[in-house]
Amino acid sequence: xxxxxxxxxxxxxxxxxxxxxxxxxxxxxxxxxxxxxxxxxxxxxxxxxxxxxxxxxxxxxxxxxxxxxxxxxxxxxxxxxxxxxxxxxxxxxxxxxxxxxxxxxxxxxxxxxxxxxxxxxxxxxxxxxxxxxxxxxxxxxxxxxxxxxxxxxxxxxxxxxxxxxxxxxxxxxxxxxxxxxxxxxxxxxxxxxxxxxxxxxxxxxxxxxxxxxxxxxxxxxxxxxxxxxxxxxxxxxxxxxxxxxxxxxxxxxxxxxxxxxxxxxxxxxxxxxxxxxxxxxxxxxxxxxxxxxxxxxxxxxxxxxxxxxxxxxxxxxxxxxxxxxxxxxxxxxxxxxxxxxxxxxxxxxxxxxxxxxxxxxxxxxxxxxxxxxxxxxxxxxxxxxxxxxxxxxxxxxxxxxxxxxxxxxxxxxxxxxxxxxxxxxxxxxxxxxxxxxxxxxxxxxxxxxxxxxxxxxxxxxxxxxxxxxxxxxxxxxxxxxxxxxxxxxxxxxxxxxxxx
Numbered sequence: 154x155x156x157x158x159x160x161x162x163x164x165x166x167x168x169x170x171x172x173x174x175x176x177x178x179x180x181x182x183x184x185x186x187x188x189x190x191x192x193x194x195x196x197x198x199x200x201x202x203x204x205x206x207x208x209x210x211x212x213x214x215x216x217x218x219x220x221x222x223x224x225x226x227x228x229x230x231x232x233x234x235x236x237x238x239x240x241x242x243x244x245x246x247x248x249x250x251x252x253x254x255x256x257x258x259x260x261x262x263x264x265x266x267x268x269x270x271x272x273x274x275x276x277x278x279x280x281x282x283x284x285x286x287x288x289x290x291x292x293x294x295x296x297x298x299x300x301x302x303x304x305x306x307x308x309x310x311x312x313x314x315x316x317x318x319x320x321x322x323x324x325x326x327x328x329x330x331x332x333x334x335x336x337x338x339x340x341x342x343x344x345x346x347x348x349x350x351x352x353x354x355x356x357x358x359x360x361x362x363x364x365x366x367x368x369x370x371x372x373x374x375x376x377x378x379x380x381x382x383x384x385x386x387x388x389x390x391x392x393x394x395x396x397x398x399x400x401x402x403x404x405x406x407x408x409x410x411x412x413x414x415x416x417x418x419x420x421x422x423x424x425x426x427x428x429x430x431x432x433x434x435x436x437x438x439x440x441x442x443x444x445x446x447x448x449x450x451x452x453x454x455x456x457x458x459x460x461x462x463x464x465x466x467x468x469x470x471x472x473x474x475x476x477x478x479x480x481x482x483x484x485x486x487x488x489x490x491x492x493x494x495x496x497x498x499x500x501x502x503x504x505x506x507x508x509x510x511x512x513x514x515x516x517x518x519x520x521x522x523x524x525x526x527x528x529x530x531x532x533x534x535x536x537x538x539x540x541x542x543x544x545x546x547x548x549x550x551x552x553x554x555x556x557x558x559x560x561x562x563x564x565x566x567x568x569x570x571x572x573x574x575x576x577x578x579x580x581x582x583x584x585x586x587x588x589x590x591x592x593x594x595x596x597x598x599x600x601x602x603x604x605x606x607x608x609x610x611x612x613x614x615x616x617x618x619x620x621x622x623x624x625x626x627x628x629x630x631x632x633x634x635x636x637x638x639x640x641x642x643x644x645x646x647x648x649x650x651x652x653x
Contacts (some may be wrong), residue, residue, distance in 0.1 A: 157213060159219050164210050171199045178272055189284055190351065194276040194591035197353035206336065278350055282536055287351040289491040290484070302332050311495045314488065318472045318481040328379075328470055337473045344480040351487070360475060360483075368475045374467060380471040395438040404431035421449050536569075560602040561585035593628055 175196050183189040216222055283291035296313045299305040304327035309314070316322065317340070328335055348357060371377045398404045404412070405427050412430040413423040421433060433449060481488065498506060534553060535543035549555065557567050558574035563582045568574040577583050578599050587594040590604065592611045601607050631644035633653045647653045 157224050161210065161213055161221075164206050164213075168203050168206055168210075169382060171203050175199050176209065188279060190276050190287060193353045195271065198276065199271065242533060280350065284347075285494075287347075288487070289494050290314075290487060292491075294344070295336070295343065298336055298339065303327060304330070304333050304336075304338060311492065311499065314492050314495065318478065318488070320477065325377075325379070327468065334466075334470055334473075337477070341473050341477050341480075344477060344484065348480060348483065352483075355483075360479065362578055364475055364479050365472065368472055372471065377471050377475075379474070380467060395435065398435065398438075401428060401431040401435055405430075406436055411546060414473060421445075558602075561604050562584075562590070562602060562607060 183192050280286050281291045297311050304323050416423040531543045535549050538544040552570050554570040554613045563586050568577050584594050629641045631639050
C-alpha cells in the first residue's frame with residue numbers, strides 16, 4: 154500500500170537515481186556511431202521519465218484536493234474526525250497487514266539492479282536501409298515528388314541532393330502553389346523526424362523558437378531571402394504614387410498599361426477605357442481597399458481579405474523554408490556523406506554493391522559479438538567459419554590448412570593450404586611483385602615463388618625468343634569494356650579509330 158508521502162519519497166528517489174545513471178552513462182565514451190545513438194536515446198528516455206515524474210510531483214505538492222495536507226496532519230496526531238494518534242497508527246497498521254495478506258508473494262525489488270539494467274538497454278531505432286543507421290538521408294520519395302512537380306526539374310538523385318536545400322532558386326509564383334506547400338510540409342516533416350532519431354538530446358523546439366524569432370524580425374523588415382516584402386516589390390514595379398495626382402485627367406497621362414498593372418496588383422478590375430481606369434485607381438487614394446464597393450474588384454477576388462490570406466500563406470511557406478534551411482545546416486555533414494555515398498554507388502557494379510553491403514553486415518555483427526568471440530575456446534587456432542566459430546577439425550585437415558606456403562615474390566607472405574597458394578598467383582599481391590621485377594605474370598611462372606628462379610627463367614625465355622627485353626607494346630595486355638584482350642599497340646590503334 155502506498156500513501157501520498159510514500160509516493161512523493163519514491164518519486165524523488167527515482168529522479169535522483171535516473172540523474173546518477175545519466176551521468177554514469179555519459180561518462181562512457183561510445184566506440185561507434187551505433188553505440189552513440191543507443192546512448193543518446195537511453196539518456197533521452199531517462200530525461201523524459203524524469204520530466205513525467207517531476208510533473209506528478211508538482212501535482213502532489215499543489216495538493217488541489219487537500220489529501221497531502223490531511224496526511225501530514227494525521228502523522229502529527231491531528232485528524233479531521235478527531236481520532237487520536239494511536240487510533241490512526243493502528244488503523245494504518247491494519248491496512249498494511251491487510252495488504253500483505255492479500256499479496257503474500259510481494260517482495261522487495263532491488264531498485265539499483267533494475268535501474269542499472271537501463272545502461273545495457275538497446276533502444277529500438279527505426280532506420281531504412283538507405284539511411285544506414287543514421288549515416289545517410291533517404292530522400293528518394295521526396296525526390297520523385299520534386300521531379301514530377303511543376304516547380305521541379307528532371308534531374309538525377311545526386312543532383313537533387315545539391316539543390317533540395319537551395320529553396321530560394323524556386324520562382325515566387327511557383328512557391329504560392331498548393332503543390333509546393335505540400336512538398337515543403339513533407340520535406341520538413343522528414344528532416345525533423347530524422348533529426349530526432351539521430352540527435353535525440355538536441356532540443357529542436359528551442360532551436361526553432363530562435364528561428365521563428367529571427368524570421369519574424371526579417372519578415373517585418375521585408376528582408377527574408379526570396380520573400381522580399383511583396384507590397385514594396387509590387388510598388389517598385391506596378392503601384393503608382395497617387396499623392397502626385399488629384400484629377401483623373403492627370404492620371405490618364407501615365408498610360409493604360411501601367412494603370413492596368415496597378416489595378417491588377419490591388420485586385421481591382423482592369424477593364425475599360427483609360428479614363429475609367431484612372432478614376433477607379435484614384436478611388437484608392439483616400440479609401441482603404443476593405444471599404445471599397447465590391448463591384449470594383451475583379452471576379453474571384455475578395456480584395457483586402459484575399460490579399461491578407463495570400464500574405465498569411467506566403468508567411469507560412471517562408472517560415473517552413475527557414476526551418477528547413479536551419480535543419481540542413483545542422484545536418485550538413487550527413488548531407489555531405491549522403492552525396493559521397495550516392496556518387497560512390499554510381500561508380501560500383503551491382504555485385505560490388507552487394508559485396509560491400511554484406512561486408513558492412515558482417516562488420517556490424519562482429520562488433521556486436523566481440524565479447525562472445527573472446528570467450529570462444531579455440532586451442533588449435535582453427536580458422537573461423539561463416540558463423541564466427543572455428544571450422545571442424547576434419548575440414549581443416551581435408552583442405553590442408555595446416556600447410557604453410559611462403560612466396561618470396563609476395564614479400565614472404567604466407568598462404569595456408571594448397572588451394573589458397575594456387576589461387577594467389579592470379580591475385581594482386583603476386584602480380585604487383587612480378588611487375589616490380591619487370592617480369593610478365595604469365596603461366597610460365599606458375600608455382601615459382603623465388604625471386605632468383607623467376608629472374609633465371611625470364612632470361613632463358615628471352616634467350617629462346619631472341620628478345621633482350623620485354624616489349625610492352627606487344628606483350629602488355631589491355632582489356633576493353635566487353636572483356637576482350639589486346640596488346641598495347643592494337644588497343645591504342647582501335648581506340649584512336651573510335652572502335653572501342
